[in-house]
Amino acid sequence: MSEPHFRRDGTWVGASVPRREDPRLLAGRGRFVDDISLPGMLHAQFVRSTVAHGGVTSVDLSEVREVPGVVAAFSAADLDLGDITALLDRPPHEFVPTDMPVLARDRVRFVGEPVAIVVAQDPYAAEDGVEAAVVEYEELPPVVSDTAALAEGAPLVHAEAHANTLVDVSLFATEGIDDVFAQADCVVRVRTKTGRQNALPLETRGVVADWDDRDEQLRVQTTTQVPHQVRTVLARCVGLREQQVRVTVPDMGGGFGQKCVVGREEIATAAVALRLRRPVKWIEDRRDALTAAFLAREQRYDVRAAFDAEGHILGLDADVVCDMGAYSCYPFTAGIEPLMASAEMPSVYKVPAYRVRGRAVTTNKAPTGPYRGVSRPQYVMVVERLMERAARELGIDPVEVRRRNLITVFPYTGINGITYDPGSYRESLDLCEHVLRDEGWYDVRAEQGRVIGIGYACFSERTGYGSGAFAQRRMQVVPGFDISEVRMDTSGSLVVTTGTLSHGQSHETTMAQIVADRLGVDLSRVKIVQGDTDRVTYGFGSFASRSITIGGSAAAAASVKLGDQLREIAAHLLGVDVDATELDGAGGVRVRDDHGRRLSYEDIADVAYLRAHLLPKGVGPGLSATASFDVGGDGTFSNATHGVVVELDPGTGGVEILRYVCVEDCGVAIHPQVVEGQCRGGIAQGIAGALFEQVTYDDAGQPQSPSFMEYKVPTAAEIPDVEIHHLETPCAFTANGAKGAGEGGTIGAPAAVLNAVNDALRATGVELDDTPIARETVHAALNGQPALEDARA
Amino acid sequence: MKPAAFTYHRARTVAGAVGLLTEFGDDAKVVAGGQSLVAMMNFRLARPEHLVDISRIPGLDTITRDGPALRLGALVTHHTVETADLGADFRVLSEAMRWVGHLPIRTRGTVAGSLAHADATAEWCLLAVLLDAEVVAEGPAGRRAIPAAEFFHGVFTTALEPDEVIVEVVFPRPARRAALTEFAERRGDFAIVAAAVDLDAYRVVLGGVAPVPLRVPAAEAVIAGGGSPSEAGEAATAAIEVRDEPGVSARYRRALTRTLVVRACEEAAARV
């Protein structure tokens, strides 16, 4: 139906070729973890804490073992596993390490925490078994909010974490910033609380593990974005050498960050498979996914911004508190959100003075991990609210205020010490506003009898965090580089390994495009291998929009090296100097000045493998090249402006998005259709955070959103069509000039939606800063009613 | 989220179903479409020992016009009603179906199942009260017709005895100028508040403001007296007793009530 569309003559990069993942996924022939069935496989389910905070006084599994179909049941004492402990290299006053046991031992810290594992003949019997467990708790007072956690005399979630604070960092404090604020023409302030969210991959987490006697390996097929991290932790927890653990990743139904940390359940399941020497599968059910999986995004900001009378920002003074729940996630730690917010809050603006304090507090709620955008959806929302508020105070158009503050000269080194590579910050804003004006939305906004608002968000998305950038976080595990191997077989076909790992992002297609161009072969001759700790040298996986920037660059570098090998052999066989040869773009090497003299890759491979005696002196047999890539500086920044038109319903407080325009710049798009897919999907998740989704708890710490009835993932009826415009500022140091594109949609949407809602409320004098925006609050604002107490709770 | 074990019984006749229910009493549960029950069973919030499947009983899936009345067999699905041509007399029923979940729910879910489940915001519950429907149930002692006004006893509880099966729902009179409308944040969700009005019969029924679908005589009197939609909305709002609940304050629920009664009145009035 759709022919490949080539942007540039003869290149794969830039063409929206049919995705190579599609045929199997469309035919129902993908292989997701729950599709795997091994002979004799057992099914695991977990006994989980029913109390938010308490001592575990007894775990009695004797009745469980009597349930028909149940094969075994284990508590923490039965398994004796090491803990999962994520560390930062920071002093004790900045970071308090906490251990996360695989199964709770003497203490439980959130409802849903795994206490015991039950394995049975089928998943139904496993649940019957779980019901039969008798666990007794000595309940302790729970800590269920960041404010409660920080209150004087609050109960301690971890005895070692005073004031329930796991991370407390003040990364920046410009000298004289207090004077800046004291002398400024205008100081605006935003205090906001953002709702706890679930990244919510539609495929829940799951694992199949079995011990293989022939390979002497614990084989773990699991839904992870970080297979090598799982290998390391699992090997440590069960006491195996890493070579005795093989982690592979089947097709994966989304991750969005939730699967980029090591889960306790996958470790426990694998440990039981090792113990029983039988395959064991665990598939998280949706209730557990909504209550006990890694969550994200519950943050409180109190931020002031100083402006001069012309609307130039003079300073930013921020206090950020992130409610990280019960434990630090591995490998990122509870620092992931406060460190991201602290480092990057100045955003796309020229901020001359900056002070920030970022804290992670621990509470008796399910722990948090990374979620698409990590803190950026929140601080961008805050900064964009500050821009709007300053515009209002100063009587300047809010788009104009942004224009006066946007970074326009690159590279730009900010007050936060980060150097921003070239982007189109100003151009994207101008185009976005232009589109909305051209379409007449400002006239619609002025119509009598309708309540309509227009909102914008300008932002950047740091992608391709290299080792240097991550080292500044001071994690003990510093992700950054990626290693790729490109191997040619005797038929001239290519197998490419990458340490990144697609779970919806189409790497089987896009990575192959990059390699196919470098070596001048048809896409069909490139096979991508990912998500396998035995076959991939090492990899940090896919997160932080790193795959194309870093993984793609590594694959390109390895391809170039292999091309050099091919030329060296070909030159020898053709009897010319290697410098006189070039890849011919059609699966061969030719003499540059005499295109008729050519050897195909098959010819070269034939010699490299089957007639090695013909190889040039000093060249070993085989055709493979390995290269690594790291980003030395501060990464590369994609950027975008989102423009949103909303209409409010004074009768219900309903919020409808009438128009959504996204102007984005991720450098050179390897596959434009895939980039647009990332934008649209990201925007849908951002809208979800702004208007719909929230994980809630009652005062006892009991989850109040255990199903999709309460956790309101929006549908096609709520998510609008998105018009996307592309700008292209190529990155100077990645292969193809690509920048990452995975998170931007999610980052910009909450700010743009919130600004549009507030613009629609402009006649009311009410400003809403919390998300998700409660329809009730909108209704109250439109009807002149005072805000409700609980609206800010 | 796997249901607890149960024994499955497929009833071939209504009498057979009643016999099974008589035998197993409170340990049994009737399933037809199962669109509420199976979800509750998956959560193990419902765990019947015996499941009596009535969905194969012949003759319970017909829609028939009977003089002024419309008779809906117990097993008629929401989707059947949605796509049936019921004429102007009962168009309100077809149009209300778009509020029931989503298409794949409507293809399985049944009229009687919805009534027996008795969620106070469910469309069929509101419609039954609005249009003075009679719920015909069969038990060991034979059939009886239960007026909708007496059918709903409380949250998820009805006048049905444990050994009774709904066989038919009778809507006795046409409702040409009637409408149902709702508000929820997300399409297909249970309403926060739902309102249904019948301008010819002077009826106003609300969902989401009481444990059962609630008739509001004060608002009905406004309509009977020729008052405006907004007056009806005000009267309904003044008449209900609601409390603050997590996520929905009493004030907001009242405001939604006002808005939805007004909108239902306007929608109904537009149908001539």
Place this chain on the structure above:
Amino acid sequence: MPDMSRVQLVELTVNGERHELAIEPRRTLVDVLRHDLGLTGTHVGCEHGICGACTVLVDGAPVRGCLVFAVQVEGGEIRTVESLAAPDGSLSDLQQAFSAHHALQCGFCTPGFLMLAEGYLAERPEATKEEIREVVASNLCRCTGYQTIVEAIDDCAGRRRAALQARLDAGRSA
């Protein structure tokens, strides 16, 4: 082992093939399709009827496979995503439209959307784009933002209508 006292014999017709199964009646249709019949194309996303990843056709109508016990649909004609492609593996027009419009990313929800659309378009081939959007709202997708799913189904419906019209025109002129 399942509790044998509860096991029942159930006969199911799936994608035109008859199967006899001895299963516990508590097994949901989607679990039976996936784990007893090995048809793993249909996925499980929530087990309470909201996400629609398990949508299959029962007697032509889209149904939540998690909200039906397999025993309840004995004798019905069940169709799953595995039935869409031709026996030689070539994709149907609907599947091709999904690929052309990039209506899938991770692909986990995709079989549910395909069967939803397959059932809906069979009943209502004249569906407008807005009607299609309403029906697409039945299922959840976390990757695409839905727009391309709506466009793919609308495109497929349009092509089918055009093809039908062409056949009618050809019939008239013949």
